[in-house]
Amino acid sequence: MSGSKTRSPEAELGLLDATMIGMGAMIGAGIFVLTGLAAEIAGPAAIVVFALNGVVTAFTGLSYAELASSIPKSGGGYAFVREIFDDLSSFIMGWMLWFAYMIAGALYALGFAPNFLELLHVYGAVAPPDEIGAVVLPVVGAELSPGFLLAFVAVFGLVALNAVSTAASGKAETVFTIIKVSILVVFVAFGLASPMFSGAEFQPLFPAGSGAGAVLPAMGLTFIAFEGYDLITTVTEEVENPRENIPKAIFVSLAVTVVVYLAVVTVAVGTLGAEGLAEAGEAGIATAATSFMPTGLPIIQNGGALVVFGAVFSTLTALNAVVIASSRVVFSMGREGQLLPSFGQIHHRYGTPFVAILASAVVMLGSVALPTQSAGNMSSLFFLLSFVIVNVAAIRLRRERPNMHRPYEMPFYPAPPLIGIALNLVLTGVLVEYLLRTDPLALALSAAWILLGGAAYLALNRLRAEPDADSPATDATPAPEAED
Numbered sequence: 001m002s003g004s005k006t007r008s009p010e011a012e013l014g015l016l017d018a019t020m021i022g023m024g025a026m027i028g029a030g031i032f033v034l035t036g037l038a039a040e041i042a043g044p045a046a047i048v049v050f051a052l053n054g055v056v057t058a059f060t061g062l063s064y065a066e067l068a069s070s071i072p073k074s075g076g077g078y079a080f081v082r083e084i085f086d087d088l089s090s091f092i093m094g095w096m097l098w099f100a101y102m103i104a105g106a107l108y109a110l111g112f113a114p115n116f117l118e119l120l121h122v123y124g125a126v127a128p129p130d131e132i133g134a135v136v137l138p139v140v141g142a143e144l145s146p147g148f149l150l151a152f153v154a155v156f157g158l159v160a161l162n163a164v165s166t167a168a169s170g171k172a173e174t175v176f177t178i179i180k181v182s183i184l185v186v187f188v189a190f191g192l193a194s195p196m197f198s199g200a201e202f203q204p205l206f207p208a209g210s211g212a213g214a215v216l217p218a219m220g221l222t223f224i225a226f227e228g229y230d231l232i233t234t235v236t237e238e239v240e241n242p243r244e245n246i247p248k249a250i251f252v253s254l255a256v257t258v259v260v261y262l263a264v265v266t267v268a269v270g271t272l273g274a275e276g277l278a279e280a281g282e283a284g285i286a287t288a289a290t291s292f293m294p295t296g297l298p299i300i301q302n303g304g305a306l307v308v309f310g311a312v313f314s315t316l317t318a319l320n321a322v323v324i325a326s327s328r329v330v331f332s333m334g335r336e337g338q339l340l341p342s343f344g345q346i347h348h349r350y351g352t353p354f355v356a357i358l359a360s361a362v363v364m365l366g367s368v369a370l371p372t373q374s375a376g377n378m379s380s381l382f383f384l385l386s387f388v389i390v391n392v393a394a395i396r397l398r399r400e401r402p403n404m405h406r407p408y409e410m411p412f413y414p415a416p417p418l419i420g421i422a423l424n425l426v427l428t429g430v431l432v433e434y435l436l437r438t439d440p441l442a443l444a445l446s447a448a449w450i451l452l453g454g455a456a457y458l459a460l461n462r463l464r465a466e467p468d469a470d471s472p473a474t475d476a477t478p479a480p481e482a483e484d
Contacts, residue, residue: 022253025228028318075332
């Protein structure tokens with residue numbers, strides 16, 4: 001792209017901004033829609049489900065922290081694998097992560113639309129979301145749902161913000177995340193003070209019939225709620241003092257997120273009961289808030305409206321985080337010569353990976369056409385697989401480069417990455433078994449994307465080889481290699 005060049009992005013994000021990118025991605029729509037699902041499967045043990053998922057992902061978090069301090073490059077898991085594994089392995093890792101982030105972004109955009117319409121409905125601005133008809137575009141005469149149009153507007157707005165300023169997108173993420181966490185804190189405070197919670201019953205902890213065996217399937221289906229701290233490592237080069245700040249941001253974002261999740265789930269189960277929460281489904285948190293929060297609150301009329309506010313900001317922050325992450329993965333792949341060179345260039349004026357951001361936005365909008373449930377399952381599967389690979393990378397780097405400078409070293413090595421590999425493989429197996437029974441389309445689409453990646457890898461290698469083949473042979477001294 002004219003006006004762009006290959007260089008590193010500017011370090012414009014502080015520790016707080018990096019932390020909020022992780023929290024913004026993790027405390028997304030998942031806490032609002034997955035709580036009811038966990039309660040339906042595991043009963044009151046939904047609290048145990050979220051606690052154990054926090055423990056499982058913490059082992060991988062240690063590997064991410066050590067790798068980020070050792071390899072301070074943008075691109076997240078792709079950058080680590082690229083440093084250690086062969087060309088094809090690193091390409092497939094980047095290809096998987098890029099798609100996982102983009103389809104997650106499409107889901108967040110689609111989740112933003114109904115929540116925003118519901119927010120407008122609460123204040124009487126529009127009819128209920130299910131009563132709003134299609135919108136006819138005047139130029140082409142096509143009919144589109146308002147949900148799709150709002151999803152497009154959300155993606156377009158955040159892409160534009162990210163394209164012109166990393167600092168602005170980081171600050172927006174910080175503000176939005178603080179707002180939604182504050183909303184959840186208010187929810188928890190009212191819930192704990194409610195008479196409904198004082199008589200809470202958490203026994204029997206496990207549902208009748210399935211017992212403690214219900215915990216593992218619930219963990220596999222809700223694990224996606226803990227994906228997000230890894231996004232921090234995708235912007236490593238844009239964070240001040242990354243060798244120290246990236247590990248700190250990972251640990252702080254993960255710890256705060258686990259505390260918030262446990263508090264919210266405990267209040268929801270304690271006030272509605274596991275059965276009531278399961279019956280409410282995706283609206284479980286909103287139903288709980290309506291049941292115990294007072295009405296007539298300033299600006300926010302009632303508990304349900306408060307949760308809708310939180311859901312709007314949650315989907316926006318999660319969407320912004322994956323716009324940042326997906327573009328940095330493809331930027332890193334372009335810079336490493338594994339995708340088109342223009343993807344790895346920084347805009348001369350804005351100092352952002354402009355082309356990479358636009359490319360990610362196009363695929364993200366195209367992903368809206370995927371079946372929603374299958375897209376979510378694909379994203380979960382790819383993230384679990386990537387976590388396994390990152391843990392393997394941490395072990396391999398220790399073995400091959402034992403004297404490498406590591407500002408942060410995980411404790412009790414090699415136990416954390418080995419435990420992380422085992423636990424993530426168990427959850428992957430549980431998820432695959434579930435998908436074979438309920439959503440084989442997700443597995444088929446996942447395999448198709450990997451095969452498409454293999455074809456793209458071969459095609460790009462052939463394109464790179466053609467200029468070399470066309471160059472005339474000469475006995476002259478070869479030119480020096482270009483700088484990395």
